[in-house]
Amino acid sequence: METKAYFPGPTKVRDNVRQARSLETMNPDMDPEFYEMYSLLGKDIGKIIGTDNQVLILSGEGILGLEAACASLTEPGDRVLVLENGIFGEGFADFVTIYGGIPVVLKFDRLRAMDTQLLQEYLERDHDFKYATLVHCDTPSGVLNPLSDICPMLKRYGILSVVDAVASSGGEPVDADRNMLDICLGASQKAFSAPVGLTFASVSEAAFKSMESRKVPIASYYMNLLSFKDSIANQWFPYSMPASDILGLRRAVDNILDEGIYEFQERHRRIANAVRNAIREYGLSLHLENGYSNTVTVVEMPHSIDVDVFLKRLKKEKGLLLSGSIGYLKNKVIRIGHMGENANMTELLFVFEAMDSIIERMGYKSTEKLKELFMKHMA
Template identity: 50%
Template sequence: MYEIMTPGPTQVRENVLAVRSLPCTNPDLDPDFYTFYKETCELISALLHTKNEALILGGEGILGLEAACAGLTEPGDRVLVIDNGVFGKGFADFVKMYGGDPVLYTVDYLEAVDVDALAAYLEKDHNFKYATVVHCDTPSGVLNDIARICPLLKSYGILTVVDSVSAMFGEEVRVDDYQIDLLCGGSQKVVSAPPGLTFVTVSPTAWTAMKERNTPIASFYANLMTFDGYFEKQWFPYTMPISDIRGLRAAFENIKADTTILERHAKIAGAVRTALTSCGLKLHTRKGYSNTVSVFDVPRETTAAAILTAVREQFNIMLAGSFDVLEGQVIRIGHMGENARAEKLEAVMKALDAVLPELGVPLTGSLTETYLEALK
């Protein structure tokens, strides 16, 4: 087995794996499971500091993103797509798929969104039904300030949709304080459960927008309205993946018990970035660094494939390249959830210390020693 140090999926703790092996009841008919599901959703809401309802959907994180757009988009709706990364731009595809008119606010992919510049843009054009923003755009590692962006959007009456799949619990998310109408998360990132589930929180304003549509939602599976009143009706729209949800619950209980999770992510991320830059490697983004993933440019002396292969074959560690416009250009180190442990990143630094010089990349110091010093 490889040591997975990618920006998701992440390592899964033993207690999460253990509960996934319990015998299954029938989740469609067992009233105890409806209660378990509801209480798990309430735990998610509590951990995200919101009174908004949470739902768990049987599908990988991208299902939540599509469901958000499916539920809020009607033909002809203007939707602001805040685009400073591959996933940010990707929201436009979902908007178009459901008949909306995506308006891209495209800015530098190497920096976090400048909130003041966005404010100036909105002064001139704010006729949007909702806006989408990615918290951490994982292909580049850029982190956007949703604590300022979402209240700015809401000041114009624009509904807010946030993809925090790769950031939440490694970065602070306070849904009610940030005025997020529809927040999307996934099981396989900081939550450190296996891939396969997405979860969302939905504000009363977002529920109203979905219920008062003039046209039906053009989907069944990517339709949050199918869960409306599920507990009172004791009815799910499809058979819920009970073992996955049990694992998710255990993972959230782990997060609840981890009172220093944000501090741990910040400390390790800072040490990794310090090591990379101090030893001559170049971080990909100029500003807006996420505490869940570090991304550095591939040195000119080698290739992304060569680095990834050598680290995997010589040290049994799996790092990640990127894709789309960043394919072959960067290396991504995940330090999220169960991967955000000091000893795991020390192993990554040791691997890079050995591999990069072999590939002709000159380092100006020891990544491992610099990392360990930065942790003190």
């Protein structure tokens, strides 16, 4: 039985992306055409995330970008504001500490989008921070945070922003320039629907200036974003770039541009709304109270159903891989990924048909069918 996965990333990869990765490549160290292609790809990614800032494409999974941003900005003794309403948001504190910074964690309700009034009140009391970190979509809970309120507020206090937009980029409007993001981080394997292996980072002039004015050198070679700033002009990368992976991402970005950025994001919005409405009408509970992402939906299962057993039965009996969560949500919720290539009606019909079958046989009764409810809300 073929197994289909609907995790909140990595996502399904389209055939034309796989084929692009199999093509003969240019020499990424010496061929001027490769530098031209790399530069244009960065600009096209910039169109999708809404920035004219330089976009760097790095060899490494999305976590690379998070650590690289902290490595490049943090000097020993720097105070860094870590905005946290989820597991990944909390994790930024570890990167800050590794590079000698002092993380100050401001915690928010994990069932809701960040409370910007609370943030405003906090910054009025204390705003002596070099930069702040936050996650746009924290995938373990699916919470989406309001960049348009948070990042301009940070900017008014002279605080740079580092935003993990790995799980939102493409599927959600990020609008990095309009929302005043200084470093916006994304990755190949989420809504962009390319294989795992690449990080991208848009970097503002203010962020580059902060790196250039450091009193001590950046304490990493591989994590040094500043070393990429003049790569195109100098025709030199700090390490050999993974040309085949980048050709695959080039094709994946073209898939989004061919569909249209607005149309791509609107597809995510419509499907996410239909998923949430179907779940509610079926009688299950969404984990969050607000701040719902259009790329992942997190569902609380009835107490009578063992989440681990439910997920194992979906895989064994229906060939469906859904995801649980991690940390404090382990064995409490399931996560339905609907981003990139997985954000389409056919794929979600398969998910809900399989869920209908297994959940009923595990004793949960509803007068409705998830599949039929989803179709109704997509109409």
